[in-house]
Amino acid sequence: MRKNAFYAQSGGVTAVINASAAAVIETCRQHPDRIGTLYAGRNGILGALREELIDTSLESDESIAALKHTPGGAFGSCRHKLKDIDTHLAEYERIIEVFRAHDIGYFFYNGGGDSSDTTLKMSQVAEKMGYPLTCVGIPKTVDNDLPLTDCSPGFGSVAKYIATSVMEATLDIKSMCNSSTRIFVMEVMGRHAGWIAAAAGLAQSEQAELPDGAVGHAPQVILFPEVAFDEAAFLEKVQASVDRDGFCTVVVSEGVQNADGEFLAKSGLKDVFGHTQLGGVAPLIANLIKDRLGHRYHWAVADYLQRSARHIVSATDLEHAIAVGRHAVELALEGKNASMAIIVRESDEPYHWHVGDAPLSEIANVEKFMPDNFISSDGFGITAEAKRYLKPLIKGEAPPPFKDGLPSYVTLRNELVAKKLPNSFDI
Amino acid sequence: MRKNAFYAQSGGVTAVINASAAAVIETCRQHPDRIGTLYAGRNGILGALREELIDTSLESDESIAALKHTPGGAFGSCRHKLKDIDTHLAEYERIIEVFRAHDIGYFFYNGGGDSSDTTLKMSQVAEKMGYPLTCVGIPKTVDNDLPLTDCSPGFGSVAKYIATSVMEATLDIKSMCNSSTRIFVMEVMGRHAGWIAAAAGLAQSEQAELPDGAVGHAPQVILFPEVAFDEAAFLEKVQASVDRDGFCTVVVSEGVQNADGEFLAKSGLKDVFGHTQLGGVAPLIANLIKDRLGHRYHWAVADYLQRSARHIVSATDLEHAIAVGRHAVELALEGKNASMAIIVRESDEPYHWHVGDAPLSEIANVEKFMPDNFISSDGFGITAEAKRYLKPLIKGEAPPPFKDGLPSYVTLRNELVAKKLPNSFDI
The missing domain is CATH 3.40.50.460 (Phosphofructokinase domain)
Incomplete structure (x- = not known):
């Protein structure tokens, strides 16, 4: 069954969140039999609430590829957190209503802890309402505080x-x-x-x-x-x-x-x-x-x-960001609802890793702090264990193309698809 | 006549001041018939006052070449400005005494406005004292406020x-x-x-x-x-x-x-x-x-x-820094006392330039401000003229080598030559 998809960026942006976006878009384009149009939320989840859906099919392959070397959030992000289902059901229902109007069956949400919570709740509300929606999270946070994934892209x-x-x-x-x-x-x-x-x-x-x-x-x-x-x-x-x-x-x-x-x-x-x-x-x-x-x-x-600072990203981080974007689409196509694509470390040196998945229920609302054995005994430094963990994550350079001495960053067309719902929604 | 040389870094350091240092050292090494040992002042001119002279001949060619991609001041800089000759003659005499003890006939001073003033005064005192000393300035300031040179390396x-x-x-x-x-x-x-x-x-x-x-x-x-x-x-x-x-x-x-x-x-x-x-x-x-x-x-x-930020230097700036370092030595060998190596612009686009020289007497104590026609009429932006001037200066990338994800910067041995003077000097 062919369904459209929705992707949105959430919370503070990073130097590589657009690389995840590019991977989501490119992987969706590789599955035209299963996925129709990928809509991006203008300014994150607010785009779903306001029915402001960016038609990514209007962007060229070259523009999408250029997202991999462009920092910031290309579709706009937001600081809007969806609240409790019980007290704020209307917001969730509105999103389902918008998704239904645009035949959206896949929900990809690219963010940190709050976003994992939102993605999980969306899957719960959709199920309750009998609306078929596969919800998959894509990790992103410079704070690196998401659990289960070895690290967070950004x-x-x-x-x-x-x-x-x-x-x-x-x-x-x-x-x-x-x-x-x-x-x-x-x-x-x-x-x-x-x-x-x-x-x-x-x-x-x-x-x-x-x-x-x-x-x-x-x-x-x-x-x-x-x-x-x-x-x-x-x-x-x-x-x-x-x-x-x-x-x-x-x-x-x-x-x-x-x-x-x-x-x-x-x-x-x-x-x-x-x-x-x-x-x-x-x-x-x-x-x-x-x-x-x-x-x-x-x-x-x-x-x-x-x-x-896209000009000095870690090549490893960039690879992670692309991998979780691609894997999120794969997870959705496998029907792994309420999951998140994660990074799984195999070894520190040589550094080996693969992508995997984890249930959002174990990620939402859990913060990962530095383990005690990563902080030196006087409290003012890091230990050898911390260095072993951190070192692979900064490896490799992947500078953007430069033109006339400055990075050459892409700006998308970001055209909105026509609204189908008669009503607007007060946020 | 073969003489030793003295080089020092002054004032706030830059991402490319060491590239000028490398060029000075390499060019001196190419003239063993005229220039003996190049001593670097430890912590700028303080090194001369304290007779703390770093023997650069102990550094390998590889280390000196690596200075071209290492930020900061490899020999240490200082904020010490030599004061009026009339009231502080003792400082100048001390420097001449140190230079005489180490047979130094060339003085290279790498800095901004204050340093130009110091270099000029050194040439005046040396002449007054009948000590043969060729004094040449090498421009360096991130503030770009030196006159006569089209721009200042850094x-x-x-x-x-x-x-x-x-x-x-x-x-x-x-x-x-x-x-x-x-x-x-x-x-x-x-x-x-x-x-x-x-x-x-x-x-x-x-x-x-x-x-x-x-x-x-x-x-x-x-x-x-x-x-x-x-x-x-x-x-x-x-x-x-x-x-x-x-x-x-x-x-x-x-x-x-x-x-x-x-x-x-x-x-x-x-x-x-x-x-x-x-x-x-x-x-x-x-x-x-x-x-x-x-x-x-x-x-x-x-x-x-x-x-x-050596990791994102302008290749043009780096070339300038190297060129003025090299040219300073050439000027000294030509006997151009009390001069500074400068950048001369030939054209904006395509950008053409060459090195030249200017008398320190016209550089010392003159600050170059933004011309009125570089600032937009509302006072909050720059004009097309400003952009024409600025654009060539940021062109080109010249990243340092990286190792394990971080820039690979060199640390010199910085060994001091034995003191020859019996007395120390109160600064």
């Missing part, structure tokens, strides 16, 4: 960007530290889980022994959301690093918390300095060091730059 | 990094703007001159007409140090961009000033919100927009990341 590229940037900035501060700046603080994403902060540890040398002042010591301090901020121990470690190396590179997760579980970025730490801060934990940490230890500092907040 | 790579990052982050925010963040503010370097901020304008499309919402409109607003911040006009332009495109990317120079010439980052603007800020004009601008227009925002401060 993370490996951020990890590569952060480790590279920390290496580069450290070479800079090491040059300057003798007569100027001694402290460099870099803030990275990760509200609850410290995976991105941990990736900065890959910049450290593998050598057991390093001479004083070696850049391979850096980052000397990593602050994880999983470890309560201990001001005294932190300052002691920073000063010891300056004494030994002449400088200290600090990587701080945006989600670092004090012992009471409050985000430092919003906590009472401001009172310590008498300052109120405008957002950003990096300047706060930098000021703390200046205030207590007297060192000159620089700080950086990479923000969107880290997750959109 | 700038083209920052320009490429900033334009690329703005393109990428804009694709991100455009994906999110329908239901979430609408404003992205990115702070860039450039305390007095807006060259780096201007480079962000290269991310804009060349097309005269663009549909609403096109990423090619971004950055819709650039704030230059050369244009006094006009809050009302700024907010109006931001809102108009959001109305037209759904989002607004703002690039702000760290050096942007209010009408009274105060840096916004340190100005009374804080009183407007009732906030005191911890440094960084990006969060301040983002908060202003939130406060007045109510839009959700993200902001980034690239800081050291922009000037150390």
Whole structure:
């Protein structure tokens, strides 16, 4: 039976989410007997609610292939989370109504934890309403906090960007530290889980022994959301690093918390300095060091730059993103409803992996934090186990094509198909 | 007559200053009849004052070649500016004393405006003291504010990094703007001159007409140090961009000033919100927009990341850095004392250039600002003239070698030659 399909992007976008989209579209095109038109939701699930369906069949094969080297979300994403079925049934019913009008039998949702929950609920509502719909999730999150999958596409590229940037900035501060700046603080994403902060540890040398002042010591301090901020121990470690190396590179997760579980970025730490801060934990940490230890500092907040940096993606991450997109369609064609395509690791070195699947019921609403044995005993670094896990994920380069010195990114036509429903829907 | 040579790096480092160093060293090695050992100052001119001279002859040809793909300052830089000859003659005399002890007849100083001044003064003091010394400057500054040279090595790579990052982050925010963040503010370097901020304008499309919402409109607003911040006009332009495109990317120079010439980052603007800020004009601008227009925002401060990003240098910039390093040695061998190697542009498109030289007396203490005709009439963008100037400077890619997913950067041995002077020197 031939059915149309729906694909949407959800939550914060990544440098490789469009590669998953390209793989979904290309794989659907390879099955014209089973899958008719693939519609993409304009601005994620909002596109389904508003009946704003992008007709991907109008995009050329070349444009779709170019998505593999274009960051951001090509169809628009959204921060809209579908709420409880019991209290917000109307939203689910509206989506089924739109799907029915457009003969959609496949639902592909490309996102993180919240999206897994939405995909699972969609499968439940469809079943309850007797509407035949195969719902498959495609993992995506720079936070790397999805369970069951070995890693989440998007993370490996951020990890590569952060480790590279920390290496580069450290070479800079090491040059300057003798007569100027001694402290460099870099803030990275990760509200609850410290995976991105941990990736900065890959910049450290593998050598057991390093001479004083070696850049391979850096980052000397990593602050994880999983470890309560201990001001005294932190300052002691920073000063010891300056004494030994002449400088200290600090990587701080945006989600670092004090012992009471409050985000430092919003906590009472401001009172310590008498300052109120405008957002950003990096300047706060930098000021703390200046205030207590007297060192000159620089700080950086990479923000969107880290997750959109298509110019320095990990080839491994890109392969993962394509593989889960393709496998999601295969799972749908096999009738594996309420599942998610996942990455399964076979070995660390040499790195071998394959795609598999897991039930959404075991993924939705579960956050994967850094295991204890990935964080060093002093709480300020990563262990050999963490490096073994992280290293394969940043391997390989896959730069985009450049034109006149800048990356050549594609813009799709994104034409909406004509609406079939008479009514609009209040969101 | 065979003489030893001294080379030092000065001021903020760049992604390609080591490429100039490599070219100086390689060119010196090609003239063993004229140039003996090339000593590098450990931590810039401080190395001369402290008699801490790195013996570059102990570094292999491979290591020196690898400097061309290694960011930061391989010998250490410094923020120490030599002061007036009249009041601080002792410093100059100390340097001459060190140079005499090590038979140094060539002085190569790789830096920006302050360094040109130092190099010029060194030539004057040496002449006054009857010490034969050929002093040649090698331009380096991400700020691009040196006069006479068409551009300064280091700038083209920052320009490429900033334009690329703005393109990428804009694709991100455009994906999110329908239901979430609408404003992205990115702070860039450039305390007095807006060259780096201007480079962000290269991310804009060349097309005269663009549909609403096109990423090619971004950055819709650039704030230059050369244009006094006009809050009302700024907010109006931001809102108009959001109305037209759904989002607004703002690039702000760290050096942007209010009408009274105060840096916004340190100005009374804080009183407007009732906030005191911890440094960084990006969060301040983002908060202003939130406060007045109510839009959700993200902001980034690239800081050291922009000037150390060897992974995305401009091949043109790299060629410039190598060419001025090589030419500085040639100038010295020709006896062109008190000169600087410069880049001379022949044509914009196709881009043709050659190296030349200019007297340091016309370079020292002169800052090159953006010409008026490079800034658009509303003060928030760049003109076609600016683009014509900037475009060739970011052309070409020259990524470093990668190993295990990370750039492979070299660390030199940096062994100091034995001191010959009995006395140390208080700096």
